[in-house]
Amino acid sequence: MKLERKIILSIETAVEGSISIREGEDEIDFWSSDKEKLNAEDFLAEIAKILDKNKIAREDIKLIAVADGLGSATGMKIGLATARGLATALNCKVIEASFLNAILKFAVTGGDGQVVIIIPSGKNHFLLEKVEIVNQRLLKNSGKANIFSNEKLVEEIKFVSEIPIVIHRNIFEIYNSKTSVYYNKSRRFIVIEKNMATVIGNYVGARQAYSNASDNI
Numbered sequence: 001m002k003l004e005r006k007i008i009l010s011i012e013t014a015v016e017g018s019i020s021i022r023e024g025e026d027e028i029d030f031w032s033s034d035k036e037k038l039n040a041e042d043f044l045a046e047i048a049k050i051l052d053k054n055k056i057a058r059e060d061i062k063l064i065a066v067a068d069g070l071g072s073a074t075g076m077k078i079g080l081a082t083a084r085g086l087a088t089a090l091n092c093k094v095i096e097a098s099f100l101n102a103i104l105k106f107a108v109t110g111g112d113g114q115v116v117i118i119i120p121s122g123k124n125h126f127l128l129e130k131v132e133i134v135n136q137r138l139l140k141n142s143g144k145a146n147i148f149s150n151e152k153l154v155e156e157i158k159f160v161s162e163i164p165i166v167i168h169r170n171i172f173e174i175y176n177s178k179t180s181v182y183y184n185k186s187r188r189f190i191v192i193e194k195n196m197a198t199v200i201g202n203y204v205g206a207r208q209a210y211s212n213a214s215d216n217i
Helices: 040-053 073-090 099-107 150-158 169-177 196-215
Strands: 007-012 018-023 026-032 061-067 093-097 113-120 125-134 138-141 146-149 165-168 189-192
Touching: 007 040, 007 073, 007 196, 018 040, 018 196, 026 040, 026 196, 040 073, 061 073, 061 196, 073 093, 093 099, 093 196, 099 113, 099 125, 099 196, 113 169, 125 150, 146 150, 150 169, 165 169, 169 189
Parallel strands: 007 061, 061 093, 113 165, 165 189
Antiparallel strands: 007 018, 018 026, 113 125, 125 138, 125 146
């Protein structure tokens, strides 16, 4: 008898365009785009490719996780529409998760205060947003999220020199290439090693595991 699989498909189109598939606590595979813009048709084709590559049947997908905040508004709409459409077609659950909460859950430890988030926004730009952590959970935006060209990265980081920075690995490497001193991980730089869909998948997977554990108490 074939064992039932419980696959979580995570998708993100608002920042870099990425996909992650996981089962339980393990990520099976991931993909991220190298294109400046990604349309819905191309993204659906990439989802099909990664599922076929890993021999995952469509009926094995039990949950679709999608980012619902931070990044391109147009990209976000594509992601949400894709997730909802797939969930309907596959008769599975969809969870729309906060990007900020997902990033901070796995990247930030410690008390309250301001934190700067720097993540990719297309091929040659980055998005910078300053947030405030309250009670280690509630987030308040401390200003409008801004998109800058990679050429302005060093200059923009100087403006937030006293605040901890959560930064995507790709942007961190660009920053190091533009400075004379190599910055390794420190209290100031908290580097996101994974792609954005993986971050969302980790966050939603942990929430689901907690929910299942609570049901069994």
